[in-house]
Amino acid sequence: MPNNSGKVYGLTILSPILNDDEASPSHDLQIRSYLAGLSTGRESPFAQAPGTHLARLVVMDDVIFVGAPAVEEHLNSKYLIFESNCDPGPDGTIDSYLQGLAEYAGAHLDAIWSHCVGYPGASDRAAFVRYMKACQLETTFFFAAVNDKSVPETLRALQTQKAVADFVETHQGMQPGQLRAEFLQLVATLDAAPMPAVASATVSREMKIGGRNE
Amino acid sequence: MSKLNETDIQGFVLRGYNLPYGRYILLRFENPDRARALVSKLLPIITTGQRWDNGKPQSTVNIGFTHRGLAALALPDATLLSFPVEFQQGMKKRADILGDTGLNAPARWDDVWHGNDVHAWLGINGLTATALDDCCSQLRSLFAETRGAVELAAQDAVSNMVDGQQTGKEHFGYTDGFGNPDYLGIERNSQPGHGKQLPDGSWAPLATGELLLGYADEAGELPAAPIPHILASNGTFMVYRKLHQNLATFRSFLDEQSAVYGGGREKLAAKLIGRWRDGTPLELAPDAPDPSIVKDPQRSTNFTYGADGAGTRCPIGAHMRRAHPRDAFGFNGKLIDRRRITRRGQTYGRFVPEGELASDAEERGVVFMVLNANISRQFEFVQQQWIEYGNDAKQGNDKDPLMGNHGGHGKFVVQGDRSATNPPLVCAHLPSFVELRGGDYFFIPSMTALGMIAMKLVDPR
Numbered sequence: 001m002p003n004n005s006g007k008v009y010g011l012t013i014l015s016p017i018l019n020d021d022e023a024s025p026s027h028d029l030q031i032r033s034y035l036a037g038l039s040t041g042r043e044s045p046f047a048q049a050p051g052t053h054l055a056r057l058v059v060m061d062d063v064i065f066v067g068a069p070a071v072e073e074h075l076n077s078k079y080l081i082f083e084s085n086c087d088p089g090p091d092g093t094i095d096s097y098l099q100g101l102a103e104y105a106g107a108h109l110d111a112i113w114s115h116c117v118g119y120p121g122a123s124d125r126a127a128f129v130r131y132m133k134a135c136q137l138e139t140t141f142f143f144a145a146v147n148d149k150s151v152p153e154t155l156r157a158l159q160t161q162k163a164v165a166d167f168v169e170t171h172q173g174m175q176p177g178q179l180r181a182e183f184l185q186l187v188a189t190l191d192a193a194p195m196p197a198v199a200s201a202t203v204s205r206e207m208k209i210g211g212r213n214e
Numbered sequence: 215m216s217k218l219n220e221t222d223i224q225g226f227v228l229r230g231y232n233l234p235y236g237r238y239i240l241l242r243f244e245n246p247d248r249a250r251a252l253v254s255k256l257l258p259i260i261t262t263g264q265r266w267d268n269g270k271p272q273s274t275v276n277i278g279f280t281h282r283g284l285a286a287l288a289l290p291d292a293t294l295l296s297f298p299v300e301f302q303q304g305m306k307k308r309a310d311i312l313g314d315t316g317l318n319a320p321a322r323w324d325d326v327w328h329g330n331d332v333h334a335w336l337g338i339n340g341l342t343a344t345a346l347d348d349c350c351s352q353l354r355s356l357f358a359e360t361r362g363a364v365e366l367a368a369q370d371a372v373s374n375m376v377d378g379q380q381t382g383k384e385h386f387g388y389t390d391g392f393g394n395p396d397y398l399g400i401e402r403n404s405q406p407g408h409g410k411q412l413p414d415g416s417w418a419p420l421a422t423g424e425l426l427l428g429y430a431d432e433a434g435e436l437p438a439a440p441i442p443h444i445l446a447s448n449g450t451f452m453v454y455r456k457l458h459q460n461l462a463t464f465r466s467f468l469d470e471q472s473a474v475y476g477g478g479r480e481k482l483a484a485k486l487i488g489r490w491r492d493g494t495p496l497e498l499a500p501d502a503p504d505p506s507i508v509k510d511p512q513r514s515t516n517f518t519y520g521a522d523g524a525g526t527r528c529p530i531g532a533h534m535r536r537a538h539p540r541d542a543f544g545f546n547g548k549l550i551d552r553r554r555i556t557r558r559g560q561t562y563g564r565f566v567p568e569g570e571l572a573s574d575a576e577e578r579g580v581v582f583m584v585l586n587a588n589i590s591r592q593f594e595f596v597q598q599q600w601i602e603y604g605n606d607a608k609q610g611n612d613k614d615p616l617m618g619n620h621g622g623h624g625k626f627v628v629q630g631d632r633s634a635t636n637p638p639l640v641c642a643h644l645p646s647f648v649e650l651r652g653g654d655y656f657f658i659p660s661m662t663a664l665g666m667i668a669m670k671l672v673d674p675r
Contacts, residue, residue: 165625165640168640169625169640169642172474172639172640173474205603205611206313206315206316207310207311207312207313207315207598207602207603208310208311209311209598
């Protein structure tokens, strides 16, 4: 199925934004304003909801006319685009992910999507899931740089990688008996360790990235 | 494509002169008319790419301008604004993008870079110290005669000598200067491994537009260039970086780590860069240096990493494998063909052979110069993604072990196998072996463009 790439689901949702001449500022500007204040770090509501690898929200005004020989065309509506690389449920569908979003980020979703046509609110879970799926487009092709692992698997793997790397660094040249004992201790510690917090494995880089360089 | 006009291209762009003595003079222009008069006087002495049928000249002269320098020459605003953003900004403003922070931050650079005064770079090379001095005297009399420029600083460089012989060795003892790319239309003693790899495994020159403005690049596009076209064509951009080398730190690192590394000191030195110190590629000779390979142009750069995915021969994070990954990222190397750079470099400071006392404080390093058509896509990408980051090489946040801006926090993994002489090793808390002491981005115009600048004929309309 084109929405799935291995274990990862590529969710694309296009919700038409309310077109109300009386609204001031207009509904699309109200969405932009709310999104501008939303955290993009580990406090992001989409990070708090389970199963999100990456989420992106875009307000699409219109198609851009690039000049002749292109034909000038316009959309019938402005749209809110929501894209997410996420973990689907065991049945391969997106329902459980959407329910999790409603549960953990309902207030934010309502603040954003209340400017969209026909949005029922997050509190009615069944209606919310029906609405989101009605707005869903087939993703058809996407790339998720997550090594085909779920979010919990990725968090665990990063935790293990860091612990093992640190272990190697500090235990090189140790006598085999002691090394074995300490390694078994490391494994036990890791087994008992709680699931790392979302985005906790992020290493901050001093370098300015983005733009044309990346 | 037809043969390039070598008489229109500055010689420094087309070939490394391999002359033992160098001096890099940094100039400030004070008055556009007088500066143009100086450029006029310099024109007949600039060394072009014309071949040397009668042997090497006594000395060579080449010239480049910063964006501020071109403004000081009063080029039209419409031309000045048409240069790529990174060149307009200059290297100091790109520090955050390049990772030139901490020990490499502009505040720690040599005094000459602290203001925004550097307008031009003159690169002079000589066959002998006397020839170099004679040439510089001639240039300095032109500065005085035209009152066209003030000399801000002069950086001397000299190839390291071993037993009285000029060598290609830099201060850490590595033989340098193997892998510059070939470009279509540029006559050069080509050898396998210098260009790009084709699907059948053979090597071909890169598109001319990866080095020179005005020609198609590897994407079939013309590189972003200033207007008018004739100002840009046959020109290129140069990145100038003065790289200080902490020789004492490097040697004590080798001593400490080789005490716990079964491969020994020389192999560890080789693992950092990907070649034994004599230049033998680890991929071709993982166990010991082999001088016959170094001497053989059919072999010295003729290798790939595809059969060494685990990095047990050449570590995945080794300097050479990062800076020129060849086929290491798959797709027959296609991912790297637009990230190649031509390097010119010369050592400065006293060469201290192994076994003699060395200090970090002494002035010593490499004047590292990069030539590329697109600074952002080529040099800056390599610096940001492959030198100061490790993700493309699947080395996480690890930086280039030798060149990285570590500041005591670096890590380098030497992949190994079960043999006693090639064990794995994790080097942690790496110090900075190399520190940046300054530099900038320069436009290296063609001879035609230099003439236009000198005669005030640059017209963007």
